[in-house]
Amino acid sequence: MSDAREQILASIRRSLKRTGALEGSMSQMLDERLARHPVHIQPALQGDLAARFVSKLEAVAGTAARVSSLSAVPDAVVDYLSAQALPLEVVMASAPMLAQMDWPASLKIERRIARREDHVTVTGAFAAVAETGSLVLVSGRESPTTLNFLPDVHIVVLRREQIVAHIEDVWSQLRRELAAMPRTINFITGPSRTADIEQTIQLGAHGPRSLHVILVEG
Amino acid sequence: MKSNAHAFKARATVALQDIKLQKALANAKSGFVDKRLAAIDALPEFEQLREAACELKDHTLAHLDYYLERFESRVMAHGGHVHWARSPAEARAIVVDLCRRAKARRITKGKSMVGEEIAVNEALEAAGFEVVETDLGEYIIQLAKEPPSHIIAPAVHKTRDQITELFHDHHRKYGREERVTEIPDIVNEARQVLREAFLSADVGITGANFLIAETGSTVIVTNEGNGDLTNTLPRVHIVTASIEKVVPTLEDVTTMLRLLARSATGQEMSSYTTFSTGPRRGDDLDGPQEFHVVLVDNGRSRMLGDEFREMLRCIRCGACLNHCPVYSAVGGHAYGWVYAGPMGSVLTPLMVGLAEARNLPNACTLNGRCQEVCPMNIPLPRMLRALRVHEFEERLTPPRMRWGLGVWAFLAKRPWLYRTASAAVIRVLGALGRKRGRFRYLPLAGGWTRARDMPAPGLRTFQSAWRRAHRRRRP
Numbered sequence: 001m002s003d004a005r006e007q008i009l010a011s012i013r014r015s016l017k018r019t020g021a022l023e024g025s026m027s028q029m030l031d032e033r034l035a036r037h038p039v040h041i042q043p044a045l046q047g048d049l050a051a052r053f054v055s056k057l058e059a060v061a062g063t064a065a066r067v068s069s070l071s072a073v074p075d076a077v078v079d080y081l082s083a084q085a086l087p088l089e090v091v092m093a094s095a096p097m098l099a100q101m102d103w104p105a106s107l108k109i110e111r112r113i114a115r116r117e118d119h120v121t122v123t124g125a126f127a128a129v130a131e132t133g134s135l136v137l138v139s140g141r142e143s144p145t146t147l148n149f150l151p152d153v154h155i156v157v158l159r160r161e162q163i164v165a166h167i168e169d170v171w172s173q174l175r176r177e178l179a180a181m182p183r184t185i186n187f188i189t190g191p192s193r194t195a196d197i198e199q200t201i202q203l204g205a206h207g208p209r210s211l212h213v214i215l216v217e218g
Numbered sequence: 219m220k221s222n223a224h225a226f227k228a229r230a231t232v233a234l235q236d237i238k239l240q241k242a243l244a245n246a247k248s249g250f251v252d253k254r255l256a257a258i259d260a261l262p263e264f265e266q267l268r269e270a271a272c273e274l275k276d277h278t279l280a281h282l283d284y285y286l287e288r289f290e291s292r293v294m295a296h297g298g299h300v301h302w303a304r305s306p307a308e309a310r311a312i313v314v315d316l317c318r319r320a321k322a323r324r325i326t327k328g329k330s331m332v333g334e335e336i337a338v339n340e341a342l343e344a345a346g347f348e349v350v351e352t353d354l355g356e357y358i359i360q361l362a363k364e365p366p367s368h369i370i371a372p373a374v375h376k377t378r379d380q381i382t383e384l385f386h387d388h389h390r391k392y393g394r395e396e397r398v399t400e401i402p403d404i405v406n407e408a409r410q411v412l413r414e415a416f417l418s419a420d421v422g423i424t425g426a427n428f429l430i431a432e433t434g435s436t437v438i439v440t441n442e443g444n445g446d447l448t449n450t451l452p453r454v455h456i457v458t459a460s461i462e463k464v465v466p467t468l469e470d471v472t473t474m475l476r477l478l479a480r481s482a483t484g485q486e487m488s489s490y491t492t493f494s495t496g497p498r499r500g501d502d503l504d505g506p507q508e509f510h511v512v513l514v515d516n517g518r519s520r521m522l523g524d525e526f527r528e529m530l531r532c533i534r535c536g537a538c539l540n541h542c543p544v545y546s547a548v549g550g551h552a553y554g555w556v557y558a559g560p561m562g563s564v565l566t567p568l569m570v571g572l573a574e575a576r577n578l579p580n581a582c583t584l585n586g587r588c589q590e591v592c593p594m595n596i597p598l599p600r601m602l603r604a605l606r607v608h609e610f611e612e613r614l615t616p617p618r619m620r621w622g623l624g625v626w627a628f629l630a631k632r633p634w635l636y637r638t639a640s641a642a643v644i645r646v647l648g649a650l651g652r653k654r655g656r657f658r659y660l661p662l663a664g665g666w667t668r669a670r671d672m673p674a675p676g677l678r679t680f681q682s683a684w685r686r687a688h689r690r691r692r693p
Contacts, residue, residue, distance in 0.1 A: 011520060015523025030466075184494055194442045195249075199246055204409065207490065
């Protein structure tokens with residue numbers, strides 16, 4: 001199929017009124033733009049980032065519980081499951097933050113990828129975006145992607161300092177902290193939904209029916 | 219998909235008389251229009267974002283070869299593969315071959331307009347694969363054996379009762395005998411039935427809303443989560459994407475994302491925005507083992523060099539469909555091919571030929587709403603007019619119309635004659651129609667009077683009325 005490749009590129013160049021690939025100086029300029037990755041217009045944000053994140057999350061039918069410290073997370077998970085009348089069984093990502101918590105013996109925890117029959121998963125997040133109320137999860141050994149999509153209920157443990165203002169802040173963090181692009185980056189903004197039947201919004205199309213964030217303040 | 223664009227007039231006539239369709243269209247229109255407006259009113263920076271997005275897309279198109287090659291090299295650096303297809307036939311052959319090599323039986327699909335454009339489902343089914351559309355709207359129309367009627371809401375033409383019957387017919391084989399009539403139950407039944415497909419599929423095929431040159435990522439923007447189950451669970455992930463989808467960087471795609479969901483559904487951000495880069499990494503526990511991107515040209519590299527280049531800015535939000543009086547009256551199927559509404563009336567003639575689709579650019583009142591609401595400010599009305607000019611130049615216009623236009627042009631170039639002739643016609647018509655105030659039939663105007671009356675004109679022409687008024691105002 002290299003024939004097709006050459007012909008498409010040649011046709012593009014013909015349309016751009018060029019005969020070959022870009023000249024050195026032009027291509028250098030474009031390399032430089034890629035390296036500089038300029039930020040364009042960003043929406044102005046007012047007020048506290050965490051408050052904005054929670055209100056945006058709630059506007060898209062997500063829920064949030066605030067706790068004062070990491071040590072309060074296990075109780076918050078159990079409380080949520082009890083309040084929703086869900087069995088005390090979760091599949092959990094093997095992220096160190098979650099692994100180090102003092103989970104009660106009453107909560108059955110499995111650490112693996114998600115399966116069809118799983119009701120509830122618990123994961124951390126890479127970041128969260130105040131602008132949109134989005135959670136950002138990146139795939140990896142400690143955060144397999146199936147946990148984000150197969151269960152009925154997805155619980156995300158998020159530390160307050162992980163909330164950034166704009167989407168672009170996630171890209172800066174990604175370039176700073178990760179050696180390479182992960183296989184998958186998920187921006188998750190509320191539970192799964194569809195409006196394909198008579199324009200009526202219905203939650204829980206194929207992904208989670210509920211998205212619950214436990215926001216750790218301290 | 220075979221084009222039926224030549225039959226636009228006949229299909230539009232049928233659509234106008236379809237009561238269920240008219241009900242569904244009325245429902246859809248108000249929903250999309252109001253939600254979009256609310257989302258844009260809530261973002262004061264929208265207009266600036268629109269300018270920035272057009273600028274960065276024009277920049278990308280002006281160096282499209284560079285950015286595509288960069289994208290390709292980044293995909294390969296992450297262990298993925300890139301395939302280039304000049305035509306729908308080449309794209310189909312590539313996808314079928316990849317599925318054969320994967321020894322696939324069942325294939326799940328996320329919604330993709332390029333997938334429709336290259337008619338990949340038909341090819342895969344002909345090759346013996348089982349193909350399951352997983353977006354709820356696409357699943358519904360797959361069961362109904364229909365093409366999508368809207369680029370983001372493919373089953374927008376279906377009423378709930380029709381969906382109930384479709385599910386009843388097709389889900390009995392899974393032991394589901396009961397009719398589901400309430401929306402939550404219908405959605406839940408689809409969730410249960412499709413879950414089986416997700417978990418047993420060998421290959422997942424999605425489209426891409428964007429390709430990122432900097433990282434070699436493909437991006438999908440969805441609400442249901444079906445796209446993510448499609449690109450995560452099967453062994454092989456294939457992305458079909460057209461060449462104009464590429465943008466330079468993650469920051470660039472961010473600007474486009476701020477426009478896309480707002481223009482499409484009035485959401486600030488869709489539920490799921492997903493960046494896929496290569497196959498699963500060494501220590502990943504899930505994700506596909508193979509990652510392929512099929513880049514489709516299908517005439518786009520040629521459009522880049524002509525007066526339709528700006529059409530390549532399109533991000534497929536559907537705003538122009540939702541705001542088009544013609545689309546809102548006849549729905550998507552009347553257009554006869556994959557793309558409908560104003561963007562479809564430009565793309566279809568360019569992709570299937572103007573001779574086949576010459577009616578589409580004429581199915582437009584030139585009210586300009588489509589360009590006003592287009593987040594990429596595409597000059598759709600100008601392009602539709604340009605296609606009309608080509609139609610005339612290529613002698614595709616029917617002889618009677620050419621003759622009529624010739625007569626009009628002859629008169630219009632002779633103002634005195636035009637004034638005299640039009641005044642005479644108006645006087646005669648005005649006198650004849652004075653009693654009833656309207657005509658039920660007029661010779662040479664049967665196309666007009668077949669569906670509505672022609673109001674009888676006043677006794678004076680606009681020109682003479684104008685001249686009088688003008689004279690009076692002078693001192």
